Amino acid sequence: MAVSVRIPAPLRKLTGGLGDVTVDAGNVATLVDKLEAAYPGLKARLCDDSGQIRPFVNIYVNDEDIRFLKGPDTPVNDGDSVSIVPAIAGG
Amino acid sequence: MKAKIKGLKCRECGSDYKAEAVHVCEFCFGPLEVDYDYEAIGKRLSRKSIQAGPPSLWRYADLLPIDGEPTVGLNVGMTPLVHAKNLGRKLGLNHLYVKNDTVNHPTLSFKDRVVSVAISRAREFGYQTVACASTGNLANSVSAHAAEAGLGCYVFIPADLEAGKVLGNLIYNPTVLSVKGNYDDVNRLCSEIASEYPWAFVNINVRPYYAEGSKTLAFETAEQLGWRAPDHVVVPMASGSLYTKIKKGLAEFTRLGIIDNHPTRMHGAQATGCSPIAMAFEEGRNFVRPVKPDTIAKSLAIGNPADGFYALKTAAESDGRMGHVSDPEIVEGIKLLAECEGIFAETAGGVTIGTLKKLAAAGTFHKDDVVVAYITGNGLKTQEAVRDHVGKPVEISANLAGFEEKFKLEDKGRTLQERAAG
Numbered sequence: 446m447a448v449s450v451r452i453p454a455p456l457r458k459l460t461g462g463l464g465d466v467t468v469d470a471g472n473v474a475t476l477v478d479k480l481e482a483a484y485p486g487l488k489a490r491l492c493d494d495s496g497q498i499r500p501f502v503n504i505y506v507n508d509e510d511i512r513f514l515k516g517p518d519t520p521v522n523d524g525d526s527v528s529i530v531p532a533i534a535g536g
Numbered sequence: 537m538k539a540k541i542k543g544l545k546c547r548e549c550g551s552d553y554k555a556e557a558v559h560v561c562e563f564c565f566g567p568l569e570v571d572y573d574y575e576a577i578g579k580r581l582s583r584k585s586i587q588a589g590p591p592s593l594w595r596y597a598d599l600l601p602i603d604g605e606p607t608v609g610l611n612v613g614m615t616p617l618v619h620a621k622n623l624g625r626k627l628g629l630n631h632l633y634v635k636n637d638t639v640n641h642p643t644l645s646f647k648d649r650v651v652s653v654a655i656s657r658a659r660e661f662g663y664q665t666v667a668c669a670s671t672g673n674l675a676n677s678v679s680a681h682a683a684e685a686g687l688g689c690y691v692f693i694p695a696d697l698e699a700g701k702v703l704g705n706l707i708y709n710p711t712v713l714s715v716k717g718n719y720d721d722v723n724r725l726c727s728e729i730a731s732e733y734p735w736a737f738v739n740i741n742v743r744p745y746y747a748e749g750s751k752t753l754a755f756e757t758a759e760q761l762g763w764r765a766p767d768h769v770v771v772p773m774a775s776g777s778l779y780t781k782i783k784k785g786l787a788e789f790t791r792l793g794i795i796d797n798h799p800t801r802m803h804g805a806q807a808t809g810c811s812p813i814a815m816a817f818e819e820g821r822n823f824v825r826p827v828k829p830d831t832i833a834k835s836l837a838i839g840n841p842a843d844g845f846y847a848l849k850t851a852a853e854s855d856g857r858m859g860h861v862s863d864p865e866i867v868e869g870i871k872l873l874a875e876c877e878g879i880f881a882e883t884a885g886g887v888t889i890g891t892l893k894k895l896a897a898a899g900t901f902h903k904d905d906v907v908v909a910y911i912t913g914n915g916l917k918t919q920e921a922v923r924d925h926v927g928k929p930v931e932i933s934a935n936l937a938g939f940e941e942k943f944k945l946e947d948k949g950r951t952l953q954e955r956a957a958g
Binding site for chain 1: 548558559560561562563564565566567669719720721723724726727728730731732739740743747774775776777778823825826828838840841842843845
C-alpha cells in the first residue's frame, strides 16, 4: 500500500530535507516502522521508549486525527495521505 | 536594551536551541520556551523601573522576549482592573476584580498582547509576512498590527466564525482564508504551511515569543492590586496557554522580588461543548483527550489544546479547580457581567463568569479573598450569541403623547428634590 507521508520541518534533517515521502504500510504502526527503516532515527522522535506515539505528536490519516480513528491501528490504503504534525501549535 | 534572552529550551527534555523562529524540540516534539537571563534582569528590574515605563505592557519589556525596542503595538495593555462590587455582592465576594481586556488597544481582546510581542519579534527576525491560525480575536489583532507595521498578512479562520470577527479582519485588508473545518483543522493546515513558507506564523513558529505576551496580564494585575498576587484567578481556557502564562508571570514577579511569595489558586474555565481540559481534570487524568467542539464560545473552541497537559499540571500544583458551563450558562454569564458591571464581554467572558459563579457556589472562595476574573474579549464581536436573549427597543412616536402611551410613570411632574424626598 503506497502511502504518502508529510514530514514536518523539525524532522526533515532525517529525511534528507524531504517534506513528502512514500512508504508501503497497512496501518499507522507499521508505517512508523517503515519510516524508521528508510530514515533511521525517525521512530525515536515519534515514539517514546515503550513504542507509544509521543503526546506532542499528532498523526492524521486523510485529514483526520488518528485519535478519533483507531490510533496506531488505523488502517492506511493505497493513495491515502498521512500527515505528521507537531501538537504544540496554536491557541 | 540589554541582553535578556539566553535562547530557547525544550520544556520536556531540556534541549537548548538558539533564539530563532522554531517552536518544537527536534528530539521529543516538546514545546520550546524562552530561557531568560533572570540574574541580569533582576539587577535592573524593580517596581520603580516598571513605574517609570510607558503606560502599556511595554513597561514589562525586561520580561518580554524581544532583543531591541518594540516596533509595533506600542499602546497595547494596561487595561482597567475593575473592582466588581455589584457582581461581588451577588456572589458573596468583597474583593472581586475583573481584568477588563474588552477594551484592549487596538482590537479589543487580550490577543493584542501576544501579537504586539510576536510581531515585534518577527520583525527582528526579518520576516516580511505574518500569519496565524485563529478562532477570531487573534486574526483581528494580527491583521491590525500587520497593517500598522506594513507587513504582508495571511489569517486563517474556521468558516463558521461570527460576522463581527470576520469583518474585524477584512477592514485591515489582509488576505483572509476561510477554511472549511474547525479550528483544529485550521491549526493543522497552518502547521503544514508554516513548514513550507517563510512566514512568521505568530502562534506556530513564533509561538515561544508570542505566548510570553500573555504574562503581562499577570504583571498588570499584580501591579494594579498594589504589588501583590491575587488569592484566586479564574481564566478562560482554549489551548490553555493564557492560563499557564498567567501563572508564569506571577512566578517571575515573585522570583525577582517584585511581589512577595503568595500562593494563587489557578482556576480554569471552559465551555461544556469544548471542555477537553476541564474533563481531564474532572476525571483525574493528567492527559487530554481531543474533542470535536460544539459551543457558542467559538473563541475557546479548540478541541486539541496544545497546552492542556501543562494546564492540568498548573491546576494540580496550585490547588486550582476547573469548571465548565453550558451555552445557556454562557449567555447568562455575559448578561450578568453586563447588568452588574456595565462590561459587555464576548462568549469567553460568559464562560469565565459562569464558571466563577459555580466556583463561588461551591464554596471555593472566602468572602474576603482577592479574586480576579479575566475577561479577554469584547461582546460587540459576538453579538450572535446574545441577540435573541436580550430585550427589544420600545418603539414610540416622536412626541410626549407617544412616550406616555407606553409609559405612565409616577415620576411625572415631580422635581428631583420631591422625588428624593419620596
